Amino acid sequence: xxxxxxxxxxxxxxxxxxxxxxxxxxxxxxxxxxxxxxxxxxxxxxxxxxxxxxxxxxxxxxxxxxxxxxxxxxxxxxxxxxxxxxxxxxxxxxxxxxxxxxxxxxxxxxxxxxxxxxxxxxx
Amino acid sequence: xxxxxxxxxxxxxxxxxxxxxxxxxxxxxxxxxxxxxxxxxxxxxxxxxxxxxxxxxxxxxxxxxxxxxxxxxxxxxxxxxxxxxxxxxxxxxxxxxxxxxxxxxxxxxxxxx
Numbered sequence: 001x002x003x004x005x006x007x008x009x010x011x012x013x014x015x016x017x018x019x020x021x022x023x024x025x026x027x028x029x030x031x032x033x034x035x036x037x038x039x040x041x042x043x044x045x046x047x048x049x050x051x052x053x054x055x056x057x058x059x060x061x062x063x064x065x066x067x068x069x070x071x072x073x074x075x076x077x078x079x080x081x082x083x084x085x086x087x088x089x090x091x092x093x094x095x096x097x098x099x100x101x102x103x104x105x106x107x108x109x110x111x112x113x114x115x116x117x118x119x120x121x122x123x
Numbered sequence: 124x125x126x127x128x129x130x131x132x133x134x135x136x137x138x139x140x141x142x143x144x145x146x147x148x149x150x151x152x153x154x155x156x157x158x159x160x161x162x163x164x165x166x167x168x169x170x171x172x173x174x175x176x177x178x179x180x181x182x183x184x185x186x187x188x189x190x191x192x193x194x195x196x197x198x199x200x201x202x203x204x205x206x207x208x209x210x211x212x213x214x215x216x217x218x219x220x221x222x223x224x225x226x227x228x229x230x231x232x233x234x235x236x
Contacts, residue, residue, distance in 0.1 A: 045165075045173065045216055047225040061224045062124070095172055108220035109163040111184065113172035 002026040002112040004096050009117030016086055016121075022079040022096030022114055030054070030074035033099035033106035036081050038092035039116070048094070049081065053103055063089075086121045093118050125149050125219050129228035137236045142204040144231045146217035151197045154221065161221035164193055164202045166213045167230075173216065177202065209235055 008020040022034070036048040049060045049070040058070050069082040079096050094117055097110035126149040136142040152161045160180035165173035175184045177193035180200055190205045204211055212235045217228040 044230045045218070045227040047218075047227070050225075059223050100178075107178075108161075108223075108225050109175065109178050109218060110165075110173070111175050111178075113174070116172055 002098065004098065004112060004114035006094060006096055006114045006117035009094065009119045011120040011122060012086055013123050014086060014088055014121055017082070017084045018086060018119060020081040020083070020094055020096075020117060020119070022081075024077045024079065024096075024098075027098075029072075029077040031102045033101060033108075034070075034072060034079045035097045035099060035106075035108075035110060036070060036079075037095045037097050037110065037113075038090075039095070040089075040092045043092075046092075050099070050106055050108065051079070052106060083119070086119075088121050091119060091121050124224055125152065125222065125226050127217055127219055127226050127228040129215075129217060129231045131231060132229070133232040133234065135234045135236050136207050138209065139206055142207055142211070142233055144202045144204075144215050144217075144233070146195075146200040146202070146228050148198045148200075148219055148221075152219045152221040153197045160196050160200070161219055162193075162195070162200050163218045163220065164191075165216045165218065166211075167216065168213045176215075204233070207235055211235065 003025045005023045035050045051070045067085045071080045096114045098112040099106040100111040101107040128147045130145045162180040164177040167173040181193045214230045
């Protein structure tokens with residue numbers, strides 16, 4: 001069965017950096033586009049970034065563009081999110097999510113989600 | 124950005140009755156060339172990640188009970204839960220994937236009476 005397990009969440013000060021990881025199993029990771037979606041405490045969902053199945057294309061939400069970088073290592077079945085210049089408003093649970101399309105342009109909805117990892121940005 | 128607006132923000136419906144949640148997009152999410160609406164619905168229960176219910180506005184995800192159905196086109200969409208069960212209590216979100224940034228509605232909290 002598809003499994004996505006996020007890690008790396010922590011309490012960090014504003015302006016610092018953090019890298020999240022998402023370990024994938026139960027499917028051929030390198031065939032699927034992957035996303036990060038976040039949810040601030042008690043709030044709704046916000047799409048953060050997408051990366052194509054082969055890493056050839058990436059796209060970001062406006063609020064993280066220029067600060068966050070999505071990447072993947074298909075040999076390790078792992079997705080990453082490098083977060084720099086963190087702000088208080090980046091505080092959220094970060095979910096990795098699988099795109100349903102295989103070996104093609106992502107469909108950009110999310111058919112499987114991890115349990116999430118909490119990032120708290122606070123001084 | 125496409126703004127997704129759900130209504131109502133919350134609703135309480137009796138067991139066995141029908142619940143209807145609306146989602147309106149600020150611009151069309153219908154791609155004319157393939158006649159597909161780029162609209163999905165998710166269910167989120169407390170402490171859990173969202174779960175995909177419906178995609179392409181009306182296609183039910185595998186394993187989702189058939190009491191869940193999606194309808195609509197262009198800018199106006201509806202999620203209907205017929206014959207409500209206790210386990211349907213959750214927050215429901217619509218999401219457009221027509222164009223970046225992919226955006227969600229604010230969520231609708233469904234409570235069971």
